[in-house]
Amino acid sequence: MTVVLQTRHLRKQFGDFVAVEHVDLSISEGELFGFLGPNGAGKTTTIGMILGLLHPSAGRVEILGEEITPEHTDALRHVGALVSTPGFVPYLSGRENLHLLARLYPDVDRGRVEEVLKLVALQEAAARKVRGYSTGMKQRLGLAAAILHRPRLLVLDEPTNGLDPIGMKEIREMLRTLADEGVTIFLSSHLLHEVEQICDRVAILDRGRILAEGEVSHLLQGKRDLEALFMAVVAQS
Ligand SMILES: Nc1ncnc2c1ncn2[C@@H]1O[C@H](COP(=O)(O)OP(=O)(O)OP(=O)(O)O)[C@@H](O)[C@H]1O
Numbered sequence: 001m002t003v004v005l006q007t008r009h010l011r012k013q014f015g016d017f018v019a020v021e022h023v024d025l026s027i028s029e030g031e032l033f034g035f036l037g038p039n040g041a042g043k044t045t046t047i048g049m050i051l052g053l054l055h056p057s058a059g060r061v062e063i064l065g066e067e068i069t070p071e072h073t074d075a076l077r078h079v080g081a082l083v084s085t086p087g088f089v090p091y092l093s094g095r096e097n098l099h100l101l102a103r104l105y106p107d108v109d110r111g112r113v114e115e116v117l118k119l120v121a122l123q124e125a126a127a128r129k130v131r132g133y134s135t136g137m138k139q140r141l142g143l144a145a146a147i148l149h150r151p152r153l154l155v156l157d158e159p160t161n162g163l164d165p166i167g168m169k170e171i172r173e174m175l176r177t178l179a180d181e182g183v184t185i186f187l188s189s190h191l192l193h194e195v196e197q198i199c200d201r202v203a204i205l206d207r208g209r210i211l212a213e214g215e216v217s218h219l220l221q222g223k224r225d226l227e228a229l230f231m232a233v234v235a236q237s
């Protein structure tokens with residue numbers, strides 16, 4: 001199985017404060033991996049390092065076997081990301097925004113734009129200006145933008161933040177479909193019920209360290225649900 005994302009002894013320190021320590025992850029092609037942890041656990045910091053936005057204090061990130069360094073970020077071309085409410089040009093439509101982004105990638109044509117609009121169920125709203133989009137619509141457009149260049153790894157930091165239950169379910173189904181098509185997905189979330197339903201494997205992070213990691217079905221043995229496991233794991237630390 002191809003390992004798409006690997007972190008080795010990843011560490012990030014801000015001054016004297018250690019935000020992430022000893023994070024070792026290995027995620028294979030087509031896996032949908034859930035990255036859990038309380039507020040301040042270090043999830044976004046880890047994601048920042050995976051995406052080359054933050055430089056690790058120690059350790060390394062490899063994407064498809066290639067290390068990401070400030071000088072060498074080639075492997076990031078295989079990555080799509082949705083890490084905060086994405087910025088779009090407000091006076092352009094959703095479709096026009098995607099066309100603008102498509103110009104960055106030689107092999108993304110107008111057909112691909114229509115394909116992703118369909119995938120995120122934004123076809124009807126695609127002609128409207130982004131200024132008038134709801135939170136959920138912006139989030140879907142963000143997902144469309146993240147997958148436009150057919151990334152092999154999709155990194156999402158709380159992608160269903162601010163979505164209603166219908167939007168959440170739709171995004172969940174989209175992610176499952178993408179993973180089934182072979183896209184590797186690394187997803188941080190606080191929505192344990194959601195994660196339990198779609199993820200193959202999870203890691204629980206607290207105070208920068210991984211406290212539990214494994215297949216969801218395996219971790220849940222003897223536990224009521226992922227929430228019960230999360231509470232038990234975090235209470236122990
Ligand atoms: N640039 C920074 N300078 C100093 N401390 C930082 C910086 N970025 C993050 N931290 C600290 O590192 C810790 C981890 O933050 P991080 O944002 O990674 O947590 P998180 O798991 O994403 O939390 P949340 O669930 O709230 O999004 C926090 O204590 C945070 O205050």
Ligand SMILES: [Mg+2]
Pocket residue numbers: 043044045157
């Ligand atoms: Mg965060």
